[in-house]
Amino acid sequence: MTAVKVLRYELRDLRRSRWLLGYVLLLLALTDALLRFGGGGPRAVLSLMNVVLVFVPLVSVVFGTMYLYGARDFIELLLAQPVGRGSLFAGLYGGLAAPLAIGFLLGVGLPFLWSGQGDGSLAGALAMLLATGVLLTLVFTALAFLVSLLFEDRAKGLGAAILVWLAATVLYDAVIVLVATAFTDYPLELPMLGLIVLNPVDLGRVLLLLQFDTAALMGYTGAVFERFFGTLVGLAVATGALALWCAGPLGLARARFRGKDF
Amino acid sequence: MTSPALVPAPAPLALPRMVVASAGLTKRFGRLEVLRGVDFAVRAGRVTAILGPNGAGKSTLIKILLGLVRPDGGSIAMHGTDVGEDPAYRARIGYMPQQARFPENLTGREVVRLLRDLRDDAVPEDDDLFEGFGLARELDKPVRALSGGTRQKLNAAVAFMFRPSLLILDEPTAGLDPIASGVLKARILRARAEGVSVLLSSHVLSELEELVDDVIFLVEGQVEFQGSLRRLKETTGETRLERAIARLMQRGTR
Numbered sequence: 001m002t003a004v005k006v007l008r009y010e011l012r013d014l015r016r017s018r019w020l021l022g023y024v025l026l027l028l029a030l031t032d033a034l035l036r037f038g039g040g041g042p043r044a045v046l047s048l049m050n051v052v053l054v055f056v057p058l059v060s061v062v063f064g065t066m067y068l069y070g071a072r073d074f075i076e077l078l079l080a081q082p083v084g085r086g087s088l089f090a091g092l093y094g095g096l097a098a099p100l101a102i103g104f105l106l107g108v109g110l111p112f113l114w115s116g117q118g119d120g121s122l123a124g125a126l127a128m129l130l131a132t133g134v135l136l137t138l139v140f141t142a143l144a145f146l147v148s149l150l151f152e153d154r155a156k157g158l159g160a161a162i163l164v165w166l167a168a169t170v171l172y173d174a175v176i177v178l179v180a181t182a183f184t185d186y187p188l189e190l191p192m193l194g195l196i197v198l199n200p201v202d203l204g205r206v207l208l209l210l211q212f213d214t215a216a217l218m219g220y221t222g223a224v225f226e227r228f229f230g231t232l233v234g235l236a237v238a239t240g241a242l243a244l245w246c247a248g249p250l251g252l253a254r255a256r257f258r259g260k261d262f
Numbered sequence: 263m264t265s266p267a268l269v270p271a272p273a274p275l276a277l278p279r280m281v282v283a284s285a286g287l288t289k290r291f292g293r294l295e296v297l298r299g300v301d302f303a304v305r306a307g308r309v310t311a312i313l314g315p316n317g318a319g320k321s322t323l324i325k326i327l328l329g330l331v332r333p334d335g336g337s338i339a340m341h342g343t344d345v346g347e348d349p350a351y352r353a354r355i356g357y358m359p360q361q362a363r364f365p366e367n368l369t370g371r372e373v374v375r376l377l378r379d380l381r382d383d384a385v386p387e388d389d390d391l392f393e394g395f396g397l398a399r400e401l402d403k404p405v406r407a408l409s410g411g412t413r414q415k416l417n418a419a420v421a422f423m424f425r426p427s428l429l430i431l432d433e434p435t436a437g438l439d440p441i442a443s444g445v446l447k448a449r450i451l452r453a454r455a456e457g458v459s460v461l462l463s464s465h466v467l468s469e470l471e472e473l474v475d476d477v478i479f480l481v482e483g484q485v486e487f488q489g490s491l492r493r494l495k496e497t498t499g500e501t502r503l504e505r506a507i508a509r510l511m512q513r514g515t516r
Contacts, residue, residue: 002380009368009376016367016404073363080328081380082353261291261331 002083003091010095014067020103023059027051027107032115041117045125048108049208052133053201057140058165060100064144065161067096069154076262089257093250097141101134108133128211132204135239138246139200140165145253149260168201176202192224197237200245206238280342281306281428281459282327287336289322289483296322298483299336304428304476309450309460311470313507314480320463323480324432327461328357340428353381356426360433362417366406370397370416373405377420391419394445414438418446422453429453431462435469447473467504474503479510486510 014020030051034044068075071092078088109130112118118126143164151157176195180188196202206225225234283303289296296319304310312320325331327338329345329352338345345351364373378387392398395415400408408416414437421429431450435443450460450473464470477494479487487494487510495501498509 005376005379009365009372012372013365013367070363071365073359073361074365076330077357077359077362077377078380079330080352080355080357080359081377082349082351082382083380084349259332262325 002087003094006078006083006088006091007095007098010092011099014095014099017099019063020099023063023100024103024107027104028111031108031111035111035115035117041112041122042125044117045122045129046212048129049205049212051108052129052136052208053204054169056104056133056136057168057201060137060140061144061147061161061165062158063100064096064141065148065157068092068144068148069157079262085258086254089254093141093145093253096144097138100141101137104133104137105130125211128208132207135207135242135246136200136204139242139249142246142250142253146249146256149253149256168199172199172202189224189228193228196225197241200242203238203242203245207235207242210234210238279306280304280339282338282340282461284323284326284338285336287323287326287338288334289319289326289331290334296483297326297333300480300483300485302478302485302488304459304461306459307454307457308475309454309462309473310476310478311474312461312463312478312480313467313470314486315511317482318480319483320480321432324430324461324463327430328352328355353424354427356421356424356429358418358421358429358431358434360436362413362420364405364413364416367404369404370401370408373416374401374420374423377423381424385425387423388425389419389423391415391422391445391449394449395419395442410437411439411442415442422449427458429458429460429462431460433464434462435464435466443469467507471503477503479507481511486513 031044031048034047035041038044038047075088075092079085109118109126112122112126144161147160147164148157151160172195176192179191179195196206210226210231225238228234229237280303283301285301287297287300300319300323302323312323314320322331326333329349340351340354343351364370368376392401395418397412397415397419400412400416405413418431418434418438421431429450434446434450438446447469450462454460454475462470462473474491476490477487478485479494487497489497491503494503494506494510498506500506500509
């Protein structure tokens with residue numbers, strides 16, 4: 001079980017990483033502050049939505065890319081051991097995605113636990129918030145692998161990672177708004193659906209909006225999604241598309257890792 | 263760590279004469295032809311140096327041996343069997359990269375344990391070099407707290423740890439102080455005496471003189487010379503490795 005062995009050691013390495021610790025502490029402080037001073041649970045969850053949709057992808061893709069460039073030499077040493085590339089890749093991915101996901105769960109989940117606001121009516125929304133954050137972590141860690149394998153040069157790779165994040169969070173929304181305003185006279189539902197599915201961050205937003213029952217109030221994308229699919233099917237479609245968003249880049253990265261000359 | 267004292271050295275006679283041999287290795291990166299049909303062999307129980315000017319293909323050759331780079335053509339056989347895609351052959355190779363960067367937050371001991379875990383065969387480790395370098399006290403510190411020299415010592419010790427039949431050492435003495443460098447050289451010679459084959463590359467030719475039995479000289483992706491150090495000196499009419507290599511390079515450019 002090469003993958004498990006590599007994963008365990010990478011986990012141990014990252015558990016002691018100051019960057020990861022900083023990430024968790026920041027999430028803890030932010031969530032705690034929102035719960036204390038932000039007007040209570042429901043509003044805190046709404047504010048955290050943006051943290052999940054913007055901050056989690058940023059940290060996952062940038063930290064992931066940086067970590068992988070730093071680990072280049074060690075990965076070469078591991079490749080020179082009697083291990084297969086496929087299982088080594090699986091271990092490396094798990095060992096990077098797991099601590100980031102666990103760190104996110106702790107950073108956002110713990111304040112809800114100790115403030116006692118995570119149960120009752122909020123439990124569903126909180127669960128969806130945590131699940132979406134974990135899914136986005138998995139997606140953007142996979143993208144970090146792809147980026148670091150496509151660019152030999154560390155500076156270019158880091159630039160590409162930031163570009164991926166910018167494209168998914170800021171640029172893509174701008175495009176959607178542009179399309180929506182430019183073609184207001186046309187029926188846009190189906191093209192919009194297509195555009196949403198093509199962006200993991202939008203998918204995450206749809207998941208959260210559907211769960212919060214504020215889909216119609218909270219912007220165009222959620223409303224379209226709910227009207228077209230209904231809540232339950234919408235959730236399933238969005239989750240499935242996010243899973244594909246994880247599997248696709250990961251599959252590409254794995255193929256690249258297996259065939260690459262180091 | 264366990265004492266290696268009771269483990270017998272591998273018997274040299276049990277090994278085939280060639281530990282590793284390649285036939286017709288070719289590799290190109292984009293438009294650059296790095297290797298153009300390299301045939302070479304590392305003889306059992308000898309120290310072989312890969313030499314050649316920058317860009318001759320030395321590190322590509324080493325990386326192909328380790329499976330880090332896939333050749334476009336040609337094949338590699340270890341102990342007489344083609345290695346193909348199966349990673350198992352690497353269990354018998356000890357590799358010391360030019361520069362080791364271990365995970366910053368792990369201790370040396372954890373790195374060692376990981377590398378041991380990745381091997382299924384329960385060979386008792388050889389912790390000779392850990393003692394020789396006085397690494398015991400450093401092993402419990404996180405890697406980020408170790409000096410560059412100490413990391414390099416750890417790097418060397420790890421290569422010898424699993425009693426390989428082939429050692430691949432890339433610029434082994436770079437970054438080591440003279441004392442540590444002496445310890446490593448003595449260890450290389452002892453490995454040879456135990457029947458281990460050593461393949462190394464180095465830029466410090468004067469240093470190789472005392473270690474090397476065979477020389478593989480690469481120029482522009484081709485083997486320009488392959489044979490014993492004695493034969494190299496005879497054919498070039500020089501008595502020192504450095505001069506002999508200079509002769510070969512002149513011949514190569516002509």
